[in-house]
Amino acid sequence: MYYQSIELYEEPRQQILPKLNVPEGEPEMSSFESAFLCGVLRSVRPRKILEVGVAGGGTTAIIMQCMELLGEPYALHSVDLAERFYRDDSKASGYLAEEAKLHLPHANQKTYLGRLAIEQMEDIGGDIDVLVLDTVHCLPGEVLDFLTLLPYLRDGAVVVLHDLVNNFRSQNRKRTRYSDAATATKYLFDSVVAETKYFQEDPTAQQRGGFPNIGAFRVSQDTRENIATVVSALSHTWLMLPSEEQLRIYRAAIIKMLDEEAAWLFDSVVKMNRAILTTPMVPSKAEMGYWFLRKMVGVPAFDSRAHKDEAFIVYGAGTDGMKYMEQLLEEGVDSFQICDKGKSGQELFHRTILRPQDLACVAEKDIVIASSKYAKEIYAELSAQGVEKARLYLAY
Numbered sequence: 001m002y003y004q005s006i007e008l009y010e011e012p013r014q015q016i017l018p019k020l021n022v023p024e025g026e027p028e029m030s031s032f033e034s035a036f037l038c039g040v041l042r043s044v045r046p047r048k049i050l051e052v053g054v055a056g057g058g059t060t061a062i063i064m065q066c067m068e069l070l071g072e073p074y075a076l077h078s079v080d081l082a083e084r085f086y087r088d089d090s091k092a093s094g095y096l097a098e099e100a101k102l103h104l105p106h107a108n109q110k111t112y113l114g115r116l117a118i119e120q121m122e123d124i125g126g127d128i129d130v131l132v133l134d135t136v137h138c139l140p141g142e143v144l145d146f147l148t149l150l151p152y153l154r155d156g157a158v159v160v161l162h163d164l165v166n167n168f169r170s171q172n173r174k175r176t177r178y179s180d181a182a183t184a185t186k187y188l189f190d191s192v193v194a195e196t197k198y199f200q201e202d203p204t205a206q207q208r209g210g211f212p213n214i215g216a217f218r219v220s221q222d223t224r225e226n227i228a229t230v231v232s233a234l235s236h237t238w239l240m241l242p243s244e245e246q247l248r249i250y251r252a253a254i255i256k257m258l259d260e261e262a263a264w265l266f267d268s269v270v271k272m273n274r275a276i277l278t279t280p281m282v283p284s285k286a287e288m289g290y291w292f293l294r295k296m297v298g299v300p301a302f303d304s305r306a307h308k309d310e311a312f313i314v315y316g317a318g319t320d321g322m323k324y325m326e327q328l329l330e331e332g333v334d335s336f337q338i339c340d341k342g343k344s345g346q347e348l349f350h351r352t353i354l355r356p357q358d359l360a361c362v363a364e365k366d367i368v369i370a371s372s373k374y375a376k377e378i379y380a381e382l383s384a385q386g387v388e389k390a391r392l393y394l395a396y
């Protein structure tokens, strides 16, 4: 067998979460994933833990509760680039960890905000036993952080990687959204040379055939000697480009441990991705209509989450419209009607498709144009019908 299993440890999450004011979506790990992480902690019994990617701090609280139950002294260092919790900026990142400390007499945890993990390492120091990486998930993301942090990990340290398959949560095969390209931790997991990789069926994820969204690996001398395999993982296309200052900081830390060949590999993958990500995209003829409406007319993109409970119309039931509506339903947004000139009267997603002239009866509702090919024509037609511009949006 290639992979090893971790004995799950569920109690820490069960004990701490009911004591906290946890908002929906926190922590971002499922019960299985928290139990896997705590299982790693119980097996390693770490003295020093580094967590990168904190968000509200729900997982930070679970780690502290776990260490409390294990009853051994520890230090937990938690780093997040964002000073404010990215889903509610009235709260600081990691605020739940502070709440949890009120219930944990032996807590020894510190949160570091606003800078990359590598920029905090002078304070945090080396000899890390467990590293938890859970940040942006799209390349270069966690791969760059791992490369910079490797020198601070002990031989035998365990690295836990979350969101290995976040990209499979989306049906958007156009790969236009952030989560569609969430592959960074999986590339790291697959490319790293490690003594042991921990990976096992998640019985709660039957829709994915039990494929887990979390895994871990144990660092060894081989990991360091073969680090070029991880640098090579960066040659897949990146979704975002860190700032030039961040790239400089990452490079300065990484290049030190690379031999000549791996250093060349690193510089070339950065160059290649920088070139792609700084070149303006040339829109296709179909996308031009969208581009024109967005940039020249100022029609905004529709924020489906903000309008989750309001009734609105999706105009366009062609290829773009179908994909868009599938995506809405996947996000739990179900409050839309559909309009399409060529398909009026047909049934789609359990609703009857309206004719454009029917839109007069739904005068107050917002209309989301979901066809790149006919966007300009739809806009012109709706304007001619007297639909106010303020009610019009673009799907993407």
Ligand SMILES: C[S@@+](CC[C@H](N)C(=O)[O-])C[C@H]1O[C@@H](n2cnc3c(N)ncnc32)[C@H](O)[C@@H]1O
Binding pocket: 026, 027, 028, 029, 052, 053, 054, 055, 056, 057, 058, 059, 079, 080, 081, 082, 086, 093, 115, 116, 117, 134, 135, 136, 145
């Ligand atoms: C997926 S959330 C973390 C969820 C958390 N681990 C949990 O289980 O609840 C990702 C967090 O990573 C942070 N982040 C993104 N890039 C980062 C980076 N390079 N270094 C540190 N934090 C980063 C974001 O600000 C965000 O709060």
